[in-house]
Amino acid sequence: MSANPEICVCPSVASCPTGLVRCGGVHAKVKSILNYINGQSVRGKREFADVNPADGTVIADVTEADQSQVDDAVQAARHAIRGEWGRSGVRERAARLYKIADRIEERFDLFVAAEVADTGKPIALASKLDIPRAAANFRVFADLIKTAGLESFHTETPDGKSALNYTVRKPLGVVGIITPWNLPLLLLTWKLAPALACGNTVVVKPSEETPATATLLAEVMKDSGIPDGVYNVVHGFGPRSAGEFLTQHPGIDAVTFTGESQTGAAIMKTVAASVKPVSFELGGKNAAVVFADCDFDEAVSGVAEAVFLNTGQVCLCAERVYVERAIFDRFVEQLKRKAESLRIGSPVEQTTDMGPLISAQHREKVLSYYRLALSEGAQLVTGGGVPEFGNGLDRGFFVQPTIYTGLAESTRCVKEEIFGPVCHVAPFDSEEEAVRMANDTSYGLAASIWTTNLKRGHRVAQQMNVGISWVNCWFLRDLRTPFGGAGLSGIGREGGMHSLNFYSELNNVCIRL
Numbered sequence: 107m108s109a110n111p112e113i114c115v116c117p118s119v120a121s122c123p124t125g126l127v128r129c130g131g132v133h134a135k136v137k138s139i140l141n142y143i144n145g146q147s148v149r150g151k152r153e154f155a156d157v158n159p160a161d162g163t164v165i166a167d168v169t170e171a172d173q174s175q176v177d178d179a180v181q182a183a184r185h186a187i188r189g190e191w192g193r194s195g196v197r198e199r200a201a202r203l204y205k206i207a208d209r210i211e212e213r214f215d216l217f218v219a220a221e222v223a224d225t226g227k228p229i230a231l232a233s234k235l236d237i238p239r240a241a242a243n244f245r246v247f248a249d250l251i252k253t254a255g256l257e258s259f260h261t262e263t264p265d266g267k268s269a270l271n272y273t274v275r276k277p278l279g280v281v282g283i284i285t286p287w288n289l290p291l292l293l294l295t296w297k298l299a300p301a302l303a304c305g306n307t308v309v310v311k312p313s314e315e316t317p318a319t320a321t322l323l324a325e326v327m328k329d330s331g332i333p334d335g336v337y338n339v340v341h342g343f344g345p346r347s348a349g350e351f352l353t354q355h356p357g358i359d360a361v362t363f364t365g366e367s368q369t370g371a372a373i374m375k376t377v378a379a380s381v382k383p384v385s386f387e388l389g390g391k392n393a394a395v396v397f398a399d400c401d402f403d404e405a406v407s408g409v410a411e412a413v414f415l416n417t418g419q420v421c422l423c424a425e426r427v428y429v430e431r432a433i434f435d436r437f438v439e440q441l442k443r444k445a446e447s448l449r450i451g452s453p454v455e456q457t458t459d460m461g462p463l464i465s466a467q468h469r470e471k472v473l474s475y476y477r478l479a480l481s482e483g484a485q486l487v488t489g490g491g492v493p494e495f496g497n498g499l500d501r502g503f504f505v506q507p508t509i510y511t512g513l514a515e516s517t518r519c520v521k522e523e524i525f526g527p528v529c530h531v532a533p534f535d536s537e538e539e540a541v542r543m544a545n546d547t548s549y550g551l552a553a554s555i556w557t558t559n560l561k562r563g564h565r566v567a568q569q570m571n572v573g574i575s576w577v578n579c580w581f582l583r584d585l586r587t588p589f590g591g592a593g594l595s596g597i598g599r600e601g602g603m604h605s606l607n608f609y610s611e612l613n614n615v616c617i618r619l
């Protein structure tokens with residue numbers, strides 16, 4: 107097994123001999139994280155540190171895959187596509203996907219502990235969102251591949267010929283999956299589950315910040331009867347490292363990527379020469395639009411969640427909040443109260459609402475926007491700095507939840523994705539103005555609209571230039587629906603049949619009757 111987890115049961119972090127990761131008394135220490143190639147754990151020549159963002163301690167040494175190991179992983183995946191997995195039918199693949207979901211749930215605490223340690227997200231969030239969604243991703247796509255219909259047409263041509271056209275679904279081949287650090291297992295399995303359901307094999311490059319759960323998943327794959335070579339993991343960075351070695355590789359047939367828009371642009375250049383299908387889920391600068399006729403308390407709570415969940419590190423988070431002038435002051439005041447009531451602290455405490463940012467570097471980026479907002483003329487409503495704990499958490503990468511008002515819509519803080527627990531709140535006077543302001547962005551991922559006027563909810567939702575509009579909710583997911591973004595937020599849609607269609611090659615057969 108590539109990861110080497112040690113579990114101990116301790117009453118408190120102080121008495122934990124590992125001293126590293128604490129999870130409700132269960133402490134998981136992953137000493138060494140290796141590549142997983144053709145069913146084997148493989149060490150590279152170089153290592154880098156996996157750091158716990160809550161206190162800056164090193165959780166594990168991660169091996170970095172070099173070019174030859176990426177070659178081996180791609181070759182193993184190519185070989186596996188010609189083997190048992192490539193020949194397997196839909197029922198068999200679906201059965202294995204259900205097993206994977208079960209095995210993830212059997213190791214629930216281990217996955218939670220690893221995700222909490224890698225990301226610094228609160229244990230309550232990882233337990234409620236990340237790990238359950240990973241299992242759900244496999245079940246949903248197992249259900250779907252069993253029931254997915256394909257098109258067929260009885261054809262009559264103008265010159266009197268007749269034919270039957272029908273479509274068959276085939277795997278694309280070897281899919282390169284590249285994922286970010288904010289929802290590591292959730293976003294990996296969101297792509298992996300449909301890729302496997304369609305019969306592909308994969309080489310995964312998880313974020314260098316969060317390598318643990320992709321590696322733990324290798325054990326689940328083995329235990330679920332997934333043949334060697336179907337699931338491969340290579341660790342490392344992007345440019346001139348495992349990420350680029352993978353996207354440049356002539357042996358992969360498609361690239362599916364979630365991450366920053368600029369990285370998407372770089373990957374697109376790399377794959378352009380070999381004309382491979384790409385699916386990109388990229389950044390966002392999402393709006394929440396709050397009308398005076400909203401359910402006020404529900405809107406304040408919903409917007410607070412949309413701004414601060416996962417320390418604002420969800421691509422769908424709202425960094426721009428537009429509030430109808432009649433309720434503007436009251437709304438800002440209540441949002442401030444919500445922000446100030448968030449319990450910031452150790453991710454392993456069940457009561458913690460907000461953990462740290464992912465890294466020192468990312469914290470510096472977010473703090474640079476906090477400074478920029480002031481120099482761009484913002485009024486600080488709350489936050490704007492770094493919390494102090496007086497203990498080991500001061501070595502972590504925490505920032506305060508932050509709210510600004512008063513910025514011009516053209517400023518960088520209103521235009522650029524910050525990816526932290528921060529929003530700017532601006533007033534609007536009419537529905538038309540709200541729609542115009544919300545759409546005045548180069549991104550186009552998500553929007554949330556808060557109103558009790560049903561017709562307005564539909565009307566405004568449909569005018570948003572985004573992949574997903576939520577009305578009186580946020581991040582409420584049905585995995586069968588299309589998910590993706592417009593503009594800088596992505597290319598293509600995944601979810602439900604959109605995923606199955608991306609991860610398949612469709613072959614139309616025309617039979618002359």
Ligand code: NAD
Nearest residue numbers: 285286287312313343344349350365366369387388389421
């Ligand atoms: P990132 O783009 O820096 O990194 C993502 C992955 O790409 C990592 O595994 C990284 O190593 C790899 N990578 C970087 N450069 C590469 C290159 N040149 N070639 C190949 N691989 C390369 O993103 P991040 O900082 O990990 O994640 C945060 C970003 O992701 C935010 O912009 C956020 O909005 C976005 N995101 C979008 C979605 C979505 O569904 N739309 C979901 C989550 C995160």
Ligand code: 6OD
Nearest residue numbers: 288296419420421422583
């Ligand atoms: O819920 C999902 O399927 C999904 N792709 C969420 C993306 C969240 C971005 O950080």
